Each structure stands twice: as C-alpha cells, then as structure tokens.
Amino acid sequence: MVSLTAGQKATLSPEAIKFLNNVPNFPFSNFLSPFLASSGRIKGLRENMAAKTSPVEEALIQKHNLKITEATIANMPVIIIEPPAIKLGNERKILLNFFGGGFVMGSARERAALLMAAEMGIRVYSVAYSKSPEVRYPVARDEGLAVYRELLRTFDPSGIFGMASSSGAQILLSMLLAARQENLPMPARLGAGDTTVCNDGRDIMPAALVSAMVTQNYKPVGIDATDALYSPIYAEHESDFPPSVISVGTRNVCLSHGVRMYWKLREAGVKAELLVSEGMWHGFNWDETLPKAVRVRAAVRDFLQMNF
C-alpha cells in the first residue's frame, strides 16, 4: 500500500521510515472498503483502535503527569486534560478539542490532545461527542455547539482555542458555522490537523476506506454533499472567522482539502497558515517523537500564541 522508494526514504527520518514500513498492506482497498467500513463492523474497528491507542495514551498521561478529569458540560461528557504546570499567560485559556477517528471511533483522550496539553502548558477540554453509526450528522456537531455555548459563560472567547484532528475538524468547523448563525462570538484561534473528506491514495489510509466510513455511517440520508454546514469546505467565511492553522502531509489523503480550506479562508480575509510536512501521512502529528511531528506541533503552538 505504501510505496517507499530509495529517493523517498532520503528525505524521511529513520523514525518515519520505521513507521511506514510497519504499515500493513491493504490489497483490493477500493473493492473491500465498503464492506470493511460497514456499520456492522464498526464495533470491531473501535476495539482494534482502542487496543492500539489506549496503552500509548496511558503512557503519555503517566510520562507527562497529566491530570485527567471527566466533567459534564451541557450534559455532555468532556475530558479535561491538565498539565502539571500551566504556562504563564495560559491560566485563563483553553484548547477546545474535537478528536479524530472517521466519526466512528477514537477517544477524547487522543494523543493529539494529550501532547498539546503537555507541550503547550494549557488545559484541554476534549468533547466526548457521540459517534456514528449510532448517530449521524449533525448530532455530534450540535453536542459540540452546546458545550461551546456553555464554555462561553466561563471563558472569554479570546481565551478559547479550537483544535481538532481529522474528522474532528469537520465537526469543529461545522459547529462554528452553526455558532455564527446564532451570533455567538468566535474563538481566538483554530488549529486543525487534516481536514476531513479525502481524495487521494498515497497515504497510509486508503481513500476508499475513509469515504466508505463516512458515507455509510456518518452522512445522513438525503443530505447534499455540498451543504456548507455538512462540508465546511463549501462554506463562505467572514473575515472575522478565527485565524486558523492547518497541518497536512505531502503523503496525506487530505492534502487537497487542507489546501482548499487554506485558500478559502485566505480569500475571505482570514489569517490562515498551511503547514505541509514532507512525506508525512494522515495523523502523523499524533506521534510523540517523530521529528516532523514535534516540529509541526511547535509551529502550531507558535501560530496559536502569535499576535496578529
């Protein structure tokens, strides 16, 4: 599935080569994806993912001495991740996180949220939104909106930073578009690792699998795929949309979506930055020690903390 020629290896770190060499081959992905991502198989996918990620998450929590609190905000479970030392200036700021996992799996304790809390010295509020296929769009979005509305009672919008990985970015963007329709204030900044809905095929993840997962489990019957709230790539933004940083890899099935979102925001007059990492795949920024993941997380922090 993942081709890795000598020339390609020349620009990758040993850590990245090791990671890519361990990606299992996925034959007949176009043919098998609709079956592998069907609703009946989601339970198995979740268990597989949790079995792989939970030990890594636990180790990160221990290593960085993170305090995990299970809170309830607007009747929704929200995981609050707190580093041992809040960085000076971040006492009244939070990162509001929407986890990734193709809408069907994943955890509010995902690595991206843990790493940002530890590395940025900030509290992360990670929404444990409802997954598909049990619910479809726009349930998770509206759950996130309820949490955001409630957080605005406690925090100044200038202290709220949106953050999301993958499918979580769709939920975050859609939530903010809905919030704007209610005239709620916008958060200070957005940071997103890969926007959702993908269209290529050099990644560690087959585009057909992503597409099948979303269509069969998350997409409601009868919705127009170009509905701007469902697919925020089609939204027209206002210039006061929050400054946004988007991280993608050249090997990412979502590269084109990151690129298109960047220009959409830029043309609306929104301060936007697109960070493209050489040879990197969907979700590479989840890795704690991979050099390009460390680098891009630092660049995201720079953006989130910059004065414009």
Next chain:
Amino acid sequence: MVSLTAGQKATLSPEAIKFLNNVPNFPFSNFLSPFLASSGRIKGLRENMAAKTSPVEEALIQKHNLKITEATIANMPVIIIEPPAIKLGNERKILLNFFGGGFVMGSARERAALLMAAEMGIRVYSVAYSKSPEVRYPVARDEGLAVYRELLRTFDPSGIFGMASSSGAQILLSMLLAARQENLPMPARLGAGDTTVCNDGRDIMPAALVSAMVTQNYKPVGIDATDALYSPIYAEHESDFPPSVISVGTRNVCLSHGVRMYWKLREAGVKAELLVSEGMWHGFNWDETLPKAVRVRAAVRDFLQMNF
C-alpha cells in the same frame, strides 16, 4: 500520463481541465527520458519550446504594452521589462528574474517575468544567463552573481526583489549563497515558483525527464549532489536571508522540494510562505488567465510588498 478522475475535476476550473486534457501522453517516460534529454537533443527541445512560447510572449508584450530593452550589465545580456505605468512606490525597486527551463532552454522574456511586470507595475531585470549543456554549473550562477553585484551599485538592496521559476530558483538561491560568502547584502524579498530538482510523478512533466535533463546537461562531473551551493535545499540559512515566498501545486513534481525549502527557511528564522495550489502542475503560474495562477500571483505580490 496525467490522470484526471471525476473527483479531481470537481476541484479544478474549466481552464485547468482544458489545459490538462491537452497534455500529451508520454509513455515509457522512465525508459525514454535519458535519451530525450540527452545533450544532442537539446537544440530540438529549445526550438520546440520557443515555437510554443514566443507567440504567447509577444502577445503579452503587446497586450500589456510592455517596453522591452536589451541591456548589458556586467557583460551579461539582461532583458529589462518595463510596464507603461510603474506603480507608486516601485520607482526605485526592481524584480531580478532568473527564468526557468530545466537549465537547458527557456527565455529571459518568459511569461512569468512579463506577467509580474504588468501585474505588479514594476521593472523586471531578467538575466539571459548561459544555458546547458554549453556550460554547466556554476557558470550561470556566477553570471547572475556578476549582474547582482553590479545592480547593487545602482539600487539599494532593499529595492531588489529576487524572482525565479523552476530551475531559475536553483540559480537564484545558489547565487545568493555565493553572494553571502562575498559579504554582499541580501535582496529585500524572494519569490520562487517551484524549486528545482524533483522527485515525484503526477505532474504534466515526468520526474525522470527533469532528472535526466539536469544530470546530463547541467550537473558538472564529480560534484556532490548534496553540495549546498549546487543544491540549495541542503544549505544552512541565516536568519537574515530574505523573506521568501514559494509557489507549488499539489500535482507538482517539485512539491516536496518546495515543502522542504519552506521548513529549512522557517527553521533558520527566515520569514517564509509556502503557497500550495490545488491540482496545479509545475509552472502553472505562467498562465495569464487560469484562475489559480491569477490568484497565486496576487498572493506572491502581497508577500513581496508586505512589511514584516
């Protein structure tokens, strides 16, 4: 050669689809490239390119009423391109251009130079450097350096903006690294459309052809391909290197080089911007009316004129 699925077409303009549909198929490119790019065939390549580009260049000169002067600076032929109206504030500024063409072909009157003169309202000094295989690296670089040294007698470095397309970007970057070794001042800004030396294969241009062209005609015998002056991607930059904007397309064989150059500059503390255009190929920014070419040229102008 160029795949264009329905999904890919959905994010392209009609102009871009038409362009890509007209790209001729190039079978057996890995096998045939070493022959097609051999020194004996360069004359034919040049004539083909000139036959296609000269009428477009002439039409642009007429349409935008550009004045073309053939000057001699430091014993080198330099084409000065002057728009009918210099934009206010640009009277004492120039764009110093290095044309693209794989080191073996191309013209100092290339479209990128004409369009920037017309659209930015600025004089372009375009160096007619010597091509390969008649000369190899570092002849063109040293010719450019002689011109730059001479221009510094007339213009303040803060009024000199470097600009280059494709292989011209290698010459420009190498020239500036050599200029720094002589303690010459750096120009105000750099804008480059695609950095050179390529490593992929979804573009309108096969990577094997580019590679064969450079190796057989431009690369001197015995040079280390990672020599920092020969391959500026390997250079360590200082933080006072000029702020640089790099334009690439997602379909560009040079995407990875643009990405790597961006991070190199950024990590050295240089203000850098990477502009990635969805579905675009190597040199797309040469097109006068293609929507994404118009857009990226405007973004490059914004960068060149921005106060940092």
